[in-house]
Amino acid sequence: MRGLLFAFLGGAFITLQGVANSRISQGIGTWQAATLTQLTGFVTALLIVMVMRQGKWRQFKEVKPLYLTGGALAAVIIFGNVTAIHLTGVTLTSSVLLVAQLLMTFLIDINGWFGVAKQKMRLPQFIGIMMMVASVIILRY
The missing domain is CATH 1.10.287 (Helix Hairpins)
Incomplete structure (x- = not known):
């Protein structure tokens, strides 16, 4: 049940993020909005990691390089989502x-x-x- 709740919240937040990014991009540009979103997301995640102290940074080297592209994919996702919201x-x-x-x-x-x-x-x-x-x-x- 918790998994479904987290999936629901994730879906709702993706939509809210898309709308917010769309509004931001109207003022500063789409790639700038993606940059700002990525930066605030990084800072938020870093603060949570520091507070929770559950990090397993030693296993970082075991992560396949392909999977480290997630952040780069997120920038493209934000750009595509914002552009699509503007158009459709x-x-x-x-x-x-x-x-x-x-x-x-x-x-x-x-x-x-x-x-x-x-x-x-x-x-x-x-x-x-x-x-x-x-x-x-x-x-x-």
Whole structure:
């Protein structure tokens, strides 16, 4: 249950962050908004790590270099999200973002990428994905 709560909060905060970044970017530019967001996110995470003192910094060297690109991906995510909100609005952007996330996680699961255990997808999963794609089409038109 806690996992679902955290997923819900994460989704809600992604939307709030996208709207806030969109507003910031109108004043200073999209890449500047991404920079500011990344900086404030870094400072916040650093403060939390310092307060919680649960860091395992010794294992840092064991992290595969590919996985260290997460921050760089976040900058591209912010840019794409902000630009999409400007062009299509918050609702359609969030809907397409969810479908893209679902499709990517589907590919990761069925192929076992990034060390994830392979999952078999059945008809209900395909129907669910198609329903989400249909919902985006309905929202658009």
